[in-house]
Amino acid sequence: MDKKRRPLRLVKKRQTAEHCTSRGYCLLSALDPGHAELLNAIIRTRGPFRAGDRIYRHGEPFDTLYSVQTGSLKTEMATREGRAQVSGFYFAGELLGTDAIGARTYPSDAVVLEQTWLCAIPARQFLDLCAGNPALQEQLLGRMGDRIRADEYGWMLNRNERAEQRLMIFLHDLYQRRVVRTGRRTTVVELTMRKEDIANYLGLTPESLSRTLRKLQEAGIIDSRLRAIELLDLDALSAADET
Structure with missing residues (x-):
């Protein structure tokens, strides 16, 4: 309720x-x-x-x-x-x-x-x-304009069929937005939202999100923690964002 x-x-x-x-x-x-x-x-x-x-x-x-x-x-x-x-x-x-x-x-x-x-x-x-x-x-x-681009991101994420692509674009967007806001380029992204909210936003089930996080971690692209994700391969995330 x-x-x-x-x-x-x-x-x-x-x-x-x-x-x-x-x-x-x-x-x-x-x-x-x-x-x-x-x-x-x-x-x-x-x-x-x-x-x-x-x-x-x-x-x-x-x-x-x-x-x-x-x-x-x-x-x-x-x-x-x-x-x-x-x-x-x-x-x-x-x-x-x-x-x-x-x-x-x-x-x-x-x-x-x-x-x-x-x-x-x-x-x-x-x-x-x-x-x-x-x-x-x-x-x-x-x-x-930022809001329009964010809406376009959401549309693009839900149109992309690959869960890995959706998640990589989302993580790269969080990183870029923090750089714009603070100027800091630290690669650890704090997750203030629940992972269920991330799954909902990306059009995934929570189970699919968990599997995708594991895949990206095994590929050496991220290090997934309880309330944060370290971005280990920014080049891969950026490339996903540009496709």
């Missing part, structure tokens, strides 16, 4: 670029001090949220964008059969809710995966600021 949506707790201390864990990828980072102050004035930090909390639900009125300050979330939609289909994952520095811009409602549920803090940005005020600020417009369009 779905957990009830928790009230979004407001922390009075405002979020600033200095406190953001991914400040190099933060919306504020590309702005001059004057415009950064205008945006910072409407941002509110909300949290902490626990695993399973829902930030918004499918069909609820769209009124807020969320930047992930720390932690991670997934989005999911209901299939025609009523099953939950994972549609994406979001990590620190990434913007949640851009797929609702131009619509009046959120198209999915946003579900917390671990203890998470968010920067809540009122959508109307944010879009008004974008109208007069080319740098902020560029940031927003870039994030919307």
Whole structure:
């Protein structure tokens, strides 16, 4: 049974670029001090949220964008059969809710995966600021482009018949997104989501995912651990992503 949506707790201390864990990828980072102050004035930090909390639900009125300050979330939609289909994952520095811009409602549920803090940005005020600020417009369009590419990734993963290919593309995408957010090129990818969620996202059964992880480990491409995966052969993962 779905957990009830928790009230979004407001922390009075405002979020600033200095406190953001991914400040190099933060919306504020590309702005001059004057415009950064205008945006910072409407941002509110909300949290902490626990695993399973829902930030918004499918069909609820769209009124807020969320930047992930720390932690991670997934989005999911209901299939025609009523099953939950994972549609994406979001990590620190990434913007949640851009797929609702131009619509009046959120198209999915946003579900917390671990203890998470968010920067809540009122959508109307944010879009008004974008109208007069080319740098902020560029940031927003870039994030919307990221979302479109992520959706295309999901479509491509579910069209590919080979489970190994799907998983390798997914792992390489997680690695690349972390490099963009943090600049760090460490090859250990922490798994904040359950492996059942990964299987759901990739269109695999949990059993098939486990077999595929073993195959890639035996091939020397990854080292699968309980809550992390070490990427041993980035060239192989990159090649899979380019095919």
